[in-house]
Amino acid sequence: xxxxxxxxxxFVEKSEEEMIASSRKFYExxxxxxxxxxxxxxxxxxxxxxxxxxxxxxxxxxxNVQPWKFVVVRNQQVKSAIRKAAxxxxxxxxxxxxxxEWLDDLKSLGTNxxxxxLEKTPCLIVVFLESYKIDKNGEKHKTYYPSESVGLAxxxxxxxxxxxxxxxxxxxxxxxxxxxxxxKRPENERPYMVLVTGYPAENVxxxxxxxxxxxxxxxxxx
Ligand code: IYR
Numbered sequence: 001x002x003x004x005x006x007x008x009x010x011f012v013e014k015s016e017e018e019m020i021a022s023s024r025k026f027y028e029x030x031x032x033x034x035x036x037x038x039x040x041x042x043x044x045x046x047x048x049x050x051x052x053x054x055x056x057x058x059x060x061x062x063x064n065v066q067p068w069k070f071v072v073v074r075n076q077q078v079k080s081a082i083r084k085a086a087x088x089x090x091x092x093x094x095x096x097x098x099x100x101e102w103l104d105d106l107k108s109l110g111t112n113x114x115x116x117x118l119e120k121t122p123c124l125i126v127v128f129l130e131s132y133k134i135d136k137n138g139e140k141h142k143t144y145y146p147s148e149s150v151g152l153a154x155x156x157x158x159x160x161x162x163x164x165x166x167x168x169x170x171x172x173x174x175x176x177x178x179x180x181x182x183x184k185r186p187e188n189e190r191p192y193m194v195l196v197t198g199y200p201a202e203n204v205x206x207x208x209x210x211x212x213x214x215x216x217x218x219x220x221x222x
Contacts, residue, residue, distance in 0.1 A: 033162040038201040039121040048164045056157035062144025067130040068153050083118035085178035121198040128189040150192050167200035
């Protein structure tokens with residue numbers, strides 16, 4: 001992306017009280033986000049998805065090359081094809097590929113090979129990482145820190161959808177090459193994650209698990 005010089009940031013400073021209140025409010029909001037695995041089939045507003053993707057597209061990224069593509073899947077046949085292919089991989093994962101340690105670590109989540117949400121949920125946002133860019137003339141261009149960049153964008157997308165009032169599931173079948181085939185994506189893109197997006201099913205439950213306290217995740221070097 002071309003840089004047309006520099007422009008003022010127009011930074012609006014908050015008072016310390018406002019900063020503290022905002023930080024607390026943000027934490028309270030994101031703390032309520034939970035991964036859900038059972039969704040309603042109710043349709044969701046188109047504009048919410050578009051705004052959330054625009055928000056994701058603001059993420060910081062290597063050299064502002066923006067190495068991402070968000071594929072919004074709402075077509076029922078395509079969702080069904082994704083479910084079928086995903087479950088075939090998951091059967092192998094739960095049946096042979098996963099180590100006993102991995103299976104034990106997953107127990108508290110209550111997951112198995114069955115992925116009905118891939119068909120039932122109104123929207124799957126499939127995030128693709130661009131290993132390189134192809135311009136209009138077919139020429140290849142480098143992308144920088146694509147994994148970090150797409151991770152930052154996906155995190156922003158998740159919180160944008162959450163703050164809009166939707167539930168999400170970060171779904172990462174392994175391997176997930178089938179997504180590239182089914183969605184007919186070009187050679188420079190590789191599937192990164194499926195963000196299953198919709199209203200959580202009524203009375204859905206989530207695992208009774210906790211996040212680590214500040215002392216365990218932060219080190220302050222003063
Ligand atoms: N992809 C499988 C297994 C799985 C792996 C991890 I790591 C999780 O955090 C959750 C599930 C599945 O979705 O069932």
